Amino acid sequence: MTAIPEGVAPLVFLTGAxxxxxxxxxLAYARQGWRLALVARRVESVQIWVEQAGIAAERVRIYAADVSDRQSIIAAAESCLNTWGVPEIVVACxxxxxxxxxxxxxDLDVFEDLLQTNLLGLAATFHPFLAPMRVRQSGTLVGVASVAGIRGLPGHGGYCASKAGVISYCESLRMELAPHKVRVxxxxxGFIETPMTRGNPYPMPFLMPVDKFAEQALRAIAAGRAxxxxxxxMAWVVRLLRWAPAVLLDRVMGRRQRKPRKTSS
Structure with missing residues (x-):
């Protein structure tokens, strides 16, 4: 990768902050001294969190955007490019x-929202940075998928489909950008302790604290792991899921309690 100018902290652009x-x-990047370009729909809550976390104000820019609104996230990315330049890392979270x-x-509308946010929103997040990273011949794009993208789960078809799309899309992008020395x-x-998993009505094996996840994720990103x-x-579970015959998967997963519907009471 191109060396960062001396005295300038590296920059990460991150959605879902x-x-x-x-x-x-x-928070993990802030503790390593990075500058943060944070994107969220709830800007005020992020500003409060930044202050409570003790992150220096001059190291943070917060952009109001909704990744499901394509022009909204593109505008936030372009603002970051104009203010701080090209990030070293972009995390679509x-x-x-x-x-x-x-x-x-x-629920067809809910399905559309899942695809628009989780898959197309991720592509829209990456879009503004591809050309400048290619020119610079460096950079890392990070797509946050899920083990739910490996095989379908009952009642969870929209989420599984969106995350399976993220996995395939990022794999395609990785091969496209490899000649330009841009990593994907x-x-x-797996199951991480977050507001998203808090209401799950089924067992969550290997449930992991979110700060521990962040530590391991930063190491994987720094190493450029594909x-x-x-x-x-959970990697062993993923291997089993990949190769499990459909008849066995249907028998085991068919009895699994379903994720609550958004439109259910």
Missing amino acids: SSGIGQALA AGISHGIDTAERA VTLLP YRVIPWP
Whole structure:
């Protein structure tokens, strides 16, 4: 990678900074001395968190944007480019999770929201940085997927489809950008202690504190790992899921309690 000018802290551009994995990653980078370009829908809550975390104001810029609104996230990225230049790392972390029932008309709209936020929002986040990173011949794009993207889960089809799309999209992008020395890292979290998993009504094996996830994620990103499942025991589950025959998967997972629907009471 191109060397960062002496005395200038490296820059990370990160979506989903208002809570969960995004906020934990932001704090981990802040503790390593990075400058933070943080994107969130709830700007005021992020500003309060930055103050409470003791992060120096001159090291942070907060951009109001919704990744499901393509022009909104592109405008935030362009503002960052104009203010601070090209980041060393871009982390597309913003995401939503809801159960769906395809028999319910309202859930088709929920499905669309899942794809718009989790998959197309990720591509829109990366879009403004591709050309300048290619010119610079360095940079890292990080897509936060999920182990739920490996195989389908009952009642979770929209989320699984969106995260499977992230995995395939990032793999395609990685091969496209390799000649330009731009890395693409795909992170696959298992069950992480965040507001998103708090209401899950089913067992969550290997449930991991979000700060521990952030530590391991930063190491994987720094190493330029193409693909990393966190925590590591979940990587073995992923291997089993990949190769499990459909008849066995149906028998085991078919009895699994479903993710609550957004539109359910």
